[in-house]
Amino acid sequence: xxxxxxxxxxxxxxxxxxxxxxxxxxxxxxxxxxxxxxxxxxxxxxxxxxxxxxxxxxxxxxxxxxxxxxxxxxxxxxxxxxxxxxxxxxxxxxxxxxxxxxxxxxxxxxxxxxxxxxxxxxxxxxxxxxxxxxxxxxxxxxxxxxxxxxxxxxxxxxxxxxxxxxxxxxxxxxxxxxxxxxxxxxxxxxxxxxxxxxxxxxxxxxxxxxxxxxxxxxxxxxxxxxxxxxxxxxxxxxxxxxxxxxxxxxxxxxx
Numbered sequence: 001x002x003x004x005x006x007x008x009x010x011x012x013x014x015x016x017x018x019x020x021x022x023x024x025x026x027x028x029x030x031x032x033x034x035x036x037x038x039x040x041x042x043x044x045x046x047x048x049x050x051x052x053x054x055x056x057x058x059x060x061x062x063x064x065x066x067x068x069x070x071x072x073x074x075x076x077x078x079x080x081x082x083x084x085x086x087x088x089x090x091x092x093x094x095x096x097x098x099x100x101x102x103x104x105x106x107x108x109x110x111x112x113x114x115x116x117x118x119x120x121x122x123x124x125x126x127x128x129x130x131x132x133x134x135x136x137x138x139x140x141x142x143x144x145x146x147x148x149x150x151x152x153x154x155x156x157x158x159x160x161x162x163x164x165x166x167x168x169x170x171x172x173x174x175x176x177x178x179x180x181x182x183x184x185x186x187x188x189x190x191x192x193x194x195x196x197x198x199x200x201x202x203x204x205x206x207x208x209x210x211x212x213x214x215x216x217x218x219x220x221x222x223x224x225x226x227x228x229x230x231x232x233x234x235x236x237x238x239x240x241x242x243x244x245x246x247x248x249x250x251x252x253x254x255x
Contacts, residue, residue, distance in 0.1 A: 016041040016168055016199035017062060021071035024057050031057040033222040034071070039215060041167075044190055044200045046210045046230075049219030050250055055203055058219070059170060062201070064088050076167055076199075089117075092161035096173040099157070102146025106137055106156055109145055110163055117164035124163075131159040135189060151182025158189065168199040175206065187212050207243040216242070218249050225249045 017039040024032040032054040039045045047055050060066040062075050064084025073080040078087050100109045107128060114124035132138050135155045140148065145156060154174055161169060171190075175183040187209060190200055194214075202213070210216055211230050218225040218233070226233050226249065230242040237245050 014041045015039060015074075016043070017045065017073070017075055017201070019058075019062075019071065019073035022058070022061065022068050022073055023070040024054075024061060024066065025069045031222055032061075032068075035219075035222075035224045036071075037217055037224065037227045039199065039201075041199050042194055042197045043214040044194050044202065044212060046213035046216035047201060047203050047219065048207070048210055048216055048246065049225075052221070053219040054222040055219055056172075059172070059201070059203070062087075063091065063093065063170060090166055091168045091170055092164065092166040094154075094157050094161040094169065094171045094174055096176050100145050100153070100160060103144065105142050105144055106148075107141045109156060109160055113160040114163050119164060127163050127165070131163065134192075135159040135162075136185065149182070150178045151185065154178055154182065154186055155189070158186070162193070162198075166198075168201065169193065171200065171202040173203050173205065175204065175209065183209065207241075207246055210242055218246060220249050220252075225252075 015038045017037070020036050022032060022035045023030070035058065047058065049055050057066070061068050061080055062073065064080055064087040067081055075087050076090050078090070080087065101112065104112065110128045110131065111124055114127060119127065132141060135158060137152070137155060137159060140152060145153065148156065158174070175186055178186070183206070190202070191212065194200055204210060213230060215228060216230055216233065217227045226245065233245050234240060234242055237248060239245055239248065
């Protein structure tokens with residue numbers, strides 16, 4: 001397990017995500033089966049698995065969008081069932097598909113999402129100035145979002161998800177279809193956010209990227225196959241890389 005725990009009051013571990021026996025059924029279909037793990041605050045947490053492994057279902061439950069069939073969980077100390085609305089206000093979400101307004105400028109998109117999250121005008125102006133610099137968006141403030149390259153669009157989407165200064169970000173395959181240089185820059189930004197104490201839940205099919213995560217969960221067919229730091233998981237399986245662990249998991253199914 002991940003041992004670099006962030007502590008509260010000097011000795012009490014603090015976890016951004018805690019799930020215990022989490023399960024979700026859709027009629028006879030068991031999408032998530034008795035999953036338990038804890039993610040330290042400020043970590044980059046990779047939720048990995050092939051399509052249909054249960055990743056999206058877990059994310060929906062953690063974000064308060066879906067109730068579990070069994071088990072329980074907390075996000076940022078908030079119960080995922082009884083405090084779902086507070087969770088939604090405390091996190092930022094970035095989807096795989098670029099979902100901002102392409103006919104608005106970079107600045108207009110940021111102002112729009114600032115308003116959606118309830119920031120007042122001075123707060124929005126302040127946050128925009130901070131995010132132009134932090135997300136490497138300087139010089140394109142007046143450019144239409146639809147004219148940006150893939151890497152620039154993803155940084156804009158990350159800025160919009162972070163404009164209200166959430167304590168946790170949920171990123172669904174943020175680098176899909178993005179060139180290698182832009183992928184590296186985005187992961188550098190995620191590392192900086194983590195250093196600032198922001199917890200980041202990220203899904204990706206690029207297993208080389210998963211090496212940047214502090215802790216990962218490998219899912220297959222609704223089961224949690226393995227959980228821990230990437231290097232530790234490879235060592236425990238006697239394999240050379242996380243990709244080898246992933247391939248072994250996929251070949252064994254949910255057993």
